[in-house]
Amino acid sequence: MAQLLQHLINGLASGTIYALVALGYTMVYGVLKLINFAHGDVMMVGVYMGYATAFALGREARASLLGVAVVFAVAMLGCALFGFLIERFAYRPLREKPRLTALITAIGISFALSYGFQLDIGFLPGASPRAFPEIITPTEWLIIGDRDVVVWNWQVISLLIAVGLMVGLQYLVFGTRFGRAMRAVSWDHRVAALMGIPTDRVIALTFMLSSALAAGAGLLYAIKDTSVSPLMGLYVGLKAFVAAVIGGIGHVPGAVVGALVLGLVEEFVVGYAASTWRDAVAFGFLILVLLVKPGGLFGRVAAEKV
Amino acid sequence: MQTPALPVPESRPLVPPSLRGVAPVVVALPVLALFQWLLGGADFASYLLSVMGVNIILAVSLNVVNGMTGQFSIGHAGFMAVGAYISGVLSLQLKEVALSFLPVAASDQVLFMLSLLVGGAAAAACGFLVGLPSLRLRGDYLAIVTLGFGEIIRVVVQNTDSFGRALGLSGIPQASSPAMVYFWVFLVVLAARRLAGSSHGRSLWAIREDEVAAEAMGVDTTGYKVRAFVFSSFFAGIAGGLFAHFVPIINPGSFTFVRSMEIVVMVVLGGLGSTTGAIVAAIFLTLLPEGMRSLFSALGTEGSLAQRVDQIRMPIYGVLLVVLMLARPQGLFGSKELWDVLPRWLPRKRRGLA
Amino acid sequence: MSADIQAVAAKDGASPALLHADGVGIQFGGLKALTDFRLSIHEGDLQGLIGPNGAGKSTAFNVLTGVYQPTQGQVRVRGAQVNGRKPHQINLMGVARTFQNIRLFRALTALDNVKVACRAQTGLHQMSTGLGAKFAAARHNYADWWKALLLTPGFQREEKRLTEQAEHLLEVMGLSHRRDEEARNLPYGEQRRLEIARALGTQPRVLLLDEPAAGMNTREKADLMVLIRKLRDDFKLGVLVIEHDMKLVMGICEHITVLDHGETIARGAPAQVRGDRKVIEAYLGDSYLESHGGAA
Numbered sequence: 013m014a015q016l017l018q019h020l021i022n023g024l025a026s027g028t029i030y031a032l033v034a035l036g037y038t039m040v041y042g043v044l045k046l047i048n049f050a051h052g053d054v055m056m057v058g059v060y061m062g063y064a065t066a067f068a069l070g071r072e073a074r075a076s077l078l079g080v081a082v083v084f085a086v087a088m089l090g091c092a093l094f095g096f097l098i099e100r101f102a103y104r105p106l107r108e109k110p111r112l113t114a115l116i117t118a119i120g121i122s123f124a125l126s127y128g129f130q131l132d133i134g135f136l137p138g139a140s141p142r143a144f145p146e147i148i149t150p151t152e153w154l155i156i157g158d159r160d161v162v163v164w165n166w167q168v169i170s171l172l173i174a175v176g177l178m179v180g181l182q183y184l185v186f187g188t189r190f191g192r193a194m195r196a197v198s199w200d201h202r203v204a205a206l207m208g209i210p211t212d213r214v215i216a217l218t219f220m221l222s223s224a225l226a227a228g229a230g231l232l233y234a235i236k237d238t239s240v241s242p243l244m245g246l247y248v249g250l251k252a253f254v255a256a257v258i259g260g261i262g263h264v265p266g267a268v269v270g271a272l273v274l275g276l277v278e279e280f281v282v283g284y285a286a287s288t289w290r291d292a293v294a295f296g297f298l299i300l301v302l303l304v305k306p307g308g309l310f311g312r313v314a315a316e317k318v
Numbered sequence: 319m320q321t322p323a324l325p326v327p328e329s330r331p332l333v334p335p336s337l338r339g340v341a342p343v344v345v346a347l348p349v350l351a352l353f354q355w356l357l358g359g360a361d362f363a364s365y366l367l368s369v370m371g372v373n374i375i376l377a378v379s380l381n382v383v384n385g386m387t388g389q390f391s392i393g394h395a396g397f398m399a400v401g402a403y404i405s406g407v408l409s410l411q412l413k414e415v416a417l418s419f420l421p422v423a424a425s426d427q428v429l430f431m432l433s434l435l436v437g438g439a440a441a442a443a444c445g446f447l448v449g450l451p452s453l454r455l456r457g458d459y460l461a462i463v464t465l466g467f468g469e470i471i472r473v474v475v476q477n478t479d480s481f482g483r484a485l486g487l488s489g490i491p492q493a494s495s496p497a498m499v500y501f502w503v504f505l506v507v508l509a510a511r512r513l514a515g516s517s518h519g520r521s522l523w524a525i526r527e528d529e530v531a532a533e534a535m536g537v538d539t540t541g542y543k544v545r546a547f548v549f550s551s552f553f554a555g556i557a558g559g560l561f562a563h564f565v566p567i568i569n570p571g572s573f574t575f576v577r578s579m580e581i582v583v584m585v586v587l588g589g590l591g592s593t594t595g596a597i598v599a600a601i602f603l604t605l606l607p608e609g610m611r612s613l614f615s616a617l618g619t620e621g622s623l624a625q626r627v628d629q630i631r632m633p634i635y636g637v638l639l640v641v642l643m644l645a646r647p648q649g650l651f652g653s654k655e656l657w658d659v660l661p662r663w664l665p666r667k668r669r670g671l672a
Numbered sequence: 673m674s675a676d677i678q679a680v681a682a683k684d685g686a687s688p689a690l691l692h693a694d695g696v697g698i699q700f701g702g703l704k705a706l707t708d709f710r711l712s713i714h715e716g717d718l719q720g721l722i723g724p725n726g727a728g729k730s731t732a733f734n735v736l737t738g739v740y741q742p743t744q745g746q747v748r749v750r751g752a753q754v755n756g757r758k759p760h761q762i763n764l765m766g767v768a769r770t771f772q773n774i775r776l777f778r779a780l781t782a783l784d785n786v787k788v789a790c791r792a793q794t795g796l797h798q799m800s801t802g803l804g805a806k807f808a809a810a811r812h813n814y815a816d817w818w819k820a821l822l823l824t825p826g827f828q829r830e831e832k833r834l835t836e837q838a839e840h841l842l843e844v845m846g847l848s849h850r851r852d853e854e855a856r857n858l859p860y861g862e863q864r865r866l867e868i869a870r871a872l873g874t875q876p877r878v879l880l881l882d883e884p885a886a887g888m889n890t891r892e893k894a895d896l897m898v899l900i901r902k903l904r905d906d907f908k909l910g911v912l913v914i915e916h917d918m919k920l921v922m923g924i925c926e927h928i929t930v931l932d933h934g935e936t937i938a939r940g941a942p943a944q945v946r947g948d949r950k951v952i953e954a955y956l957g958d959s960y961l962e963s964h965g966g967a968a
Contacts, residue, residue, distance in 0.1 A: 047458045102640055109647065115390060115458055116586060117643045123579055124636025131629060246575075250469075253462060292473035295466025302451040302459065339823040509821050516820040516827075517791035517834055524777045524788045531775035534737060536763040536792030536874045541810075545817055653779070 014160030019283045020276070025167040027275025028174035029236070032229030033252030034259070034267040035181060036222030042198040042262045043218045045111070049118035050098065051226060052249015053125035056242060058091030058227025059144075059234050060129070060137060066145045074147050083147055087231055088224040095223025099216055122246070129242035141241035144234040170232040177225060178268060184221075185264060194218060198262070247291070251278075254298045260308030270309060346504050354497035364496050368564045370604040371499035372557045377584040377596040378506045379553035384582070385591035385653070386514060387546045388526030389453065393464030394554050394581045396471045397441040399573035401555025402562040403481050405437030406490045409563065413491060430493035434502075434559040441555025442548045449547035454540050468578060472570045486569025487562070494563035502560060506553045510593045511657070513549070522546055526591070576632055583635045586642055589649030594656040599649075607631055688751035689714050690910045691736065691767060691878045696745035697934075698735055705731045706934045709745070713878055713910040718901065720925035720942075721914045724954055728934040729914045730772055733880055737769050738762040750877070764793065768876035770867040772883045772914070778856035782847055782866055785855050786838035789873030794830070838873060844903075845869040860887055864896075872903070878910045879903070885920060893917070897924045918955070922946060930954070 033055060040048045065086040066074045073079045102121060106114045132138035154163040185191040193214045196204040205211045233248055234240050251274060259270025274294060281293045301308065333341045357364055380394045409430065417425040444467070452463040475481045482488070513519045524532040525539050533539050562568050584603055588595025610627045642649065689712040696709040706728045713719060721729050734740045736747055738759040747754050749765045757765075768789075777785050794816075819827040842848050845865045850858055855866060864884055871879060881900070885893040901924060904911045915921045921928060922942040930938040930945055932954040938945050945951055 047462070049461075102644070105644055111458075112388065112390060112590075113643045113647050115461065116582075117640050119392060119461070119579075119582070120636045120639025120643065122636070124633045124640065127576070127636065128633035131633065250462070250465065254466070257459070257462070286477070288477050289473055292470045295463070295470050298466055299448070299451055299463060302455065302463065306451070306455050335825045335828050338828070512821050512823060513817075517787050517831060518817055518820050520780065520784050520788050521791060523780055523784075527777040527779055528775050530739070530759075531771065531777065532788070533759040534739070534763060534769055534771075535789040535870060536760050537788065538758075538760050538792075538813075541813060545814065549817070 014157060015283070017156075018161045019279050021161070021163055021167065022283075023276035023279030024272060025170060025236070025275070026279065027255075027272035028171050029229050029233050030248070030252045030255045030275055031268045031271035032174055032177060032225050032232070033248060034256040034271045035178070035264065036226045037253050037256040038259075038262055038264060038267040039194075039218050039222045041256070042264075043194060043201070043215050044103070044107075044114075046103065046114050046118065047253070047261075048222075049115070049249075050121035050125060051222065052245035052247075052252065053122045054091060054095055054098065054223050054245070055226035055230040055249060056129065056240075056245030057094055057125060058087045058223070059230040059240050059244065061090040062087035062227070062231045062234070063142070063144060063240050066147055071145075074145060075149065080147050084228060084231060087227040091227035092220035092224040095219045096216055099219040103219075104212070104215075122249075126242055126246050137240075137242065139242060141239045141244075144238050144240050146238070148235055166232075166235050170236070173228065173232065177228065181221075181225070182264065190214070190217065251294045254294045257298060257308055258301050260310040263308070263310045266308060266310035273309075342504075342508055346501070350497045350501055350504070353500065354495060357496055365564065366604070366608065367496045368494065368499045368560070370601055371496065371503045372561050373581070373584065373600040373604050374503050374597050375499075375506050375553055375557040375560070376581045377588065377600040378503075378510050378593055379550045379557070380581050381585045381588070381591065381593060381596040382510055382513065382522075382546050383550045384585050385589075385596070386519065386526065387522045387543055388590075389543060389547070390458070390461045391464040391547070391550070392461050392575075392578050392582055393448075393466075393468040394550075395573040395575070395577035396464065396468035397445060397551040397554035398558035398561070398577070399468075399471050399475070399570075400441040400444050401434075401437035401558030402568050402573065403437075403475060403487065403558075404440040404555075405433040405559035406487050406562040406568060407480060408433035408436055409490050409493065410487070426491065426493055427498075430491070430498070430563060434556055437559035437562075438552045438555040441558065442552035445548045445551025445554075446544065449544045449551075450540075453543040453547060465575065465578075468573070468575060471573070475570050482569070484570060486567045486571075488567040490562055490568070492564060494560050499560050499564075502553075502556055506556075507593060507597070509549075509553075511655075514593065514655075518542075518545075523591075579632075579635055583638060586639060587649055589651035589653060591653030592649070592651035592655060594654070595649055595651030598651070687714075688748065690750055691912075692748040692751075693732075693736060694746045694748070696732075696735055696742045696747060698731060698740055699743050704934050706735060706742075706931075707744075709735070709931075709936060710939075711736075711912075711929060713912055715877065715908055715910050716904065717910040717912075717927065718904055718925055719910075719912045720921035720928040721912060721931065722916070722918055722921050722928060723931035725916075726933075727931040727954075729931055730882060731934070732931065733769060733882055733914065736762075736880065737767060760792070763874055763876075766875075766877035767880065768871035768874045768878070769880040770864075770871055770882055770884060772886065774860075774863050774867055776855040776863055776866060776870070779854060781852050781854055782842060782850045782858065782869075783835070783838050783852065785866060785870050786841050786873045787834050789870045790834045790837050790841075790875075793873075793875055794834075841869045841872050844872070844906075845899075861892055864888075868903070872907065876907075876909065878912070879907075881911065881913045883914050883916060885915065885917070893920055900924070 033052065036051050036055075037048060040046060040051070062083045065083045066079075069079050069082065074083060098121060102117050103114055106117060129136055130139035148166050148169060151165045152162050153165040153168050155161070183191075185194060193204070193209045196207065196209055197211055197214045201211050201215075204214075230244070230248070233244070237244075252271065255271035255274045256267045257270070258274060259266030259268070261267075274297065277297055278290060278293050282290050357367070376394055376398065380391065383389050383391050412429050412433065415429065416422060417428060420428065448463055448467045449460075452460045476484050513522075521532065521537050521542050524535070524537060525542060529539055558573070561572070565572075580603065584599040585596050587603070588597070588599035607627050610631075614627065691711070691713040693709050693711040697707045698705050709732055711719075711732075721732060723729050731740065735742050738754065738757050738761070742755060749762060749767055752765065754762050754765065777788065780788070839848070839851070842851060845868060847862060847866055847869060850862060850866075855863065858866060864886075868879075868881065868884065884900070885896050888896065897920065900911060900913065903909060913921065913925065925942060928939065928942055928945045929936060930948070930951050932950075937950040937954060938948040
């Protein structure tokens with residue numbers, strides 16, 4: 013019983029991180045109908061920005077509350093800028109081209125980032141994973157029984173940050189003028205442009221927002237894993253994408269639910285079956301969902317306008 | 319009866335219709351035998367040619383899905399792995415077996431062919447299983463699912479003793495030869511060309527052009543996409559089987575996402591939809607790293623640079639894809655073929671003149 | 673497929689309509705794009721579907737051809753209910769269409785455009801969802817590919833037959849001289865005609881034409897209407913035409929359905945519809961009254 017509870021907590025904790033990344037896929041898909049393959053790798057770049065900042069701050073400064081805030085701020089802002097540049101120079105020129113070209117571009121960017129960062133030329137970090145500095149010292153926040161169930165402080169912190177970001181996002185999309193513009197672009201970006209909505213700006217902001225969220229999520233993941241590596245983006249990104257599809261891509265609460273479900277499924281498979289199968293779980297689950305409910309849990313298969 | 323506006327060359331056929339199916343194979347076999355004889359014992363050349371041939375098979379088969387049908391698979395190496403492991407394990411099992419009515423060398427080749435076909439069939443079956451759910455949906459799902467499929471294969475191999483886990487499978491009989499590899503290269507090119515020239519191939523093009531219209535004209539788009547995917551997976555499996563029989567060891571590292579991307583780059587660089595382009599790009603991208611290696615060692619600048627060619631080319635592939643999409647999305651050849659521009663007296667298949 | 677249809681046909685009685693819509697409706701979110709749409713097309717019919725912009729005409733086509741699934745009512749093809757069927761299955765049952773915004777296979781030649789449609793008819797397509805039928809269809813279709821790859825004599829004959837059939841259709845539509853031209857290079861009017869040729873390639877019993885005369889001048893429009901009438905007679909079709917230009921429809925159609933805001937506001941013979949108050953009101957916002965004021 014205690015074991016079950018422990019798995020539940022761990023699963024929810026990793027689920028919330030997937031959720032933040034999944035939201036990025038879903039938002040970009042919403043406005044552009046593009047699966048932004050490079051999203052996970054953008055996240056990875058953000059984590060390295062945070063890593064560099066934490067080192068620059070030094071051992072004392074980074075462990076303070078202000079230090080943590082600075083690390084997060086630098087990573088998220090830097091990543092937003094990075095996302096903006098990618099959108100501006102790689103995706104925008106292709107917006108009216110066949111969809112396949114944008115997809116190939118996204119795959120190319122993903123590949124260039126995840127393998128480019130494995131080189132050890134210049135500032136690039138090299139292939140081997142590095143220990144992520146302890147910006148939040150892991151402590152046991154809650155212990156039940158004789159260490160039957162342990163809740164770590166980082167789990168609580170990431171849950172709080174994730175929930176905060178999600179609530180903020182929900183407000184942004186449904187409660188602000190920008191959100192309304194976003195939803196209009198999502199409906200039909202050409203018509204939205206005719207209605208006087210600055211489509212380019214809305215799309216660029218959506219990219220920045222999703223990249224910033226990804227950087228935040230990536231840092232939480234790195235704190236949990238205590239390491240960073242160039243391939244982390246590929247793996248976390250793919251799982252988050254699977255989560256977004258499970259929830260119904262383009263559907264904001266769906267992405268969150270999908271991510272939590274995926275986090276739990278993964279945790280239970282690792283806990284009760286075999287940990288070596290962990291990486292296969294997400295994709296097996298994805299194929300299963302596509303077979304049974306192709307539109308995901310909340311989405312529906314949209315008919316193309318004819 | 320026929321009232322075409324353009325004159326159709328109606329010369330008497332060189333080959334009777336009943337033999338047109340097998341005629342090219344009859345011509346190809348002696349050529350391949352000669353080729354093998356000429357190559358003799360050149361070990362490195364044989365190895366490089368085999369690698370190149372495997373790459374051609376992979377690129378040409380992937381082009382059927384990514385080029386002709388307009389879907390996008392990025393997990394071709396996964397199907398290659400299925401073919402490699404299944405045929406490799408089978409060959410290991412059959413190592414001591416010999417067909418008594420045949421000379422030893424011939425018996426080995428027959429058994430090798432058998433395990434190749436089994437590997438190809440296994441890959442095709444996996445293609446069906448992966449394609450059916452994802453091809454019912456929009457194209458981009460296929461990309462993700464095929465990528466995930468590659469991961470599943472890797473995890474399965476790493477957890478199965480008879481596949482050698484992470485260590486890999488060694489001791490597979492080295493039954494492959496450049497002649498065998500190029501026999502399959504020949505078959506895949508012939509098959510791709512015949513498919514493209516048939517009205518089935520036209521239906522695939524139609525799906526690439528406009529899926530809604532194809533569906534409205536009675537084309538079972540999902541069925542066609544799945545068939546194209548099965549076709550492509552089969553040849554990927556064959557390529558894997560060939561590969562397993564000329565390298566000393568296969569392990570999960572031989573069939574990673576990087577391998578899949580390499581094939582994708584070949585297809586995109588050659589031009590989505592062009593078999594000729596896929597062949598040319600496969601040859602070019604196989605020779606390029608070798609060329610770079612020789613160049614760097616000849617220059618003798620930094621010894622490390624020559625060794626790092628493999629590392630450097632991966633990010634270059636990614637950048638190449640982005641640059642291609644921005645500057646020349648149709649690749650080198652667009653969807654044109656060499657045989658579209660050949661002189662008239664050569665056997666050829668123009669669009670619509672099946 | 674035929675067993676399916678015959679079974680229902682026998683139940684329904686003598687000769688059910690080729691295409692029958694019974695109280696069909698569809699909603700997108702809260703928007704009712706089509707409500708209680710009724711229509712019956714028999715062989716030899718030449719019917720019109722008109723209405724102002726956004727009245728739901730193309731939506732009706734999309735529901736009839738299976739692109740959208742109706743949320744209410746039933747669509748029947750020769751007596752068999754087709755709700756939930758995919759577009760290609762409905763097409764194979766004998767319903768073909770063209771598109772308002774031309775959707776040719778642009779990079780294929782004119783001939784190949786038609787051949788794709790002709791080829792689709794030769795496959796064995798499962799209409800029932802049983803596993804056995806699915807398996808049989810799959811076996812047939814995979815065998816078809818093998819024949820193409822092995823270039824069997826049977827396959828060569830089949831290809832030749834398809835080519836001849838497609839050439840014949842190009843000739844009927846006056847496009848023989850464009851045989852090997854890529855579809856995207858044809859002039860606009862010829863593209864519209866090629867779309868009709870392609871639809872005929874599927875050997876339909878019912879032909880749905882979505883604004884076939886759009887963008888043509890008066891003379892071309894008149895020629896096209898004559899051609900449509902001829903196609904109906906030669907191919908023994910039932911035809912339904914969407915047209916924006918009321919005058920044109922009035923000229924050739926024997927029966928007209930008028931849509932506005934997704935609702936059927938009038939149906940009947942041209943003369944009857946022309947005098948209908950609701951129809952005139954519906955067109956008020958359009959330039960109809962200005963140019964055809966006399967009609968009221």
